[in-house]
Amino acid sequence: MADSYLHRGYLFVMTGQYEQAENDFSRGIELEPISTDGYINRGNIRRDMRKYSLAEEDYTAALHIDPKDPVPYLNRSSLYRVLGRLEEATGDIDKVLELNPKSINGYINRGLILRDRMMLDEAL
Numbered sequence: 581m582a583d584s585y586l587h588r589g590y591l592f593v594m595t596g597q598y599e600q601a602e603n604d605f606s607r608g609i610e611l612e613p614i615s616t617d618g619y620i621n622r623g624n625i626r627r628d629m630r631k632y633s634l635a636e637e638d639y640t641a642a643l644h645i646d647p648k649d650p651v652p653y654l655n656r657s658s659l660y661r662v663l664g665r666l667e668e669a670t671g672d673i674d675k676v677l678e679l680n681p682k683s684i685n686g687y688i689n690r691g692l693i694l695r696d697r698m699m700l701d702e703a704l
Contacts, residue, residue, distance in 0.1 A: 582612035589621060601625050616642040616649055623652070627659055635659055650679040654686060661693055669693045 589604035605622035612618065623638030639656035642649065657672035670693055676686040694702045 582608040582615060582618065585611065586615075586617055586621065589625075593621075593625065598625050598629050602629070614645055616645050616652065619645070620652055620655060623655060623659075627655070627662075632659060632663060648679060650676045650683060650686070653679070654683070654689065657689055657693070661689070661696060666693060666697050670697070 585604040585608035589601045589608065592598070592601035592604060602622060602625045605618050605625065608615065609618040609622065619638045619642035623635045623642070626632075626635035626638060636656060636659060639652040639659065642652035643656075646652075653672045653675045657669045657676065660666070660669035660672060670690075673686060673690045673693055676683055677690065680686060694700070
């Protein structure tokens with residue numbers, strides 16, 4: 581049943597209906613609170629809606645469920661970068677690359693963070 585809400589939430593995202601998507605992701609989490617997908621997707625929507633503290637809470641909740649999943653670290657790192665919290669962004673992106681050394685998105689985001697920190701030699 582939780583999957584039905586998550587799938588409908590994806591459809592709402594694709595049609596730009598973010599509040600409905602957020603509601604469906606929340607309902608999916610209520611039905612299956614140990615699913616990282618619900619938290620990650622709701623976090624993404626909340627980030628897009630500029631509900632930054634709620635997005636951070638969702639990514640962190642996903643990490644409490646599965647600390648070996650690099651996706652919440654990647655998404656939270658991107659959020660921290662947007663917020664200018666570059667030290668925290670660096671810590672999360674380092675964790676992404678520790679968990680998945682072949683993560684292309686991890687390296688791209690690491691370069692962006694290093695650029696933002698004016699560490700241009702390391703960014704190359």
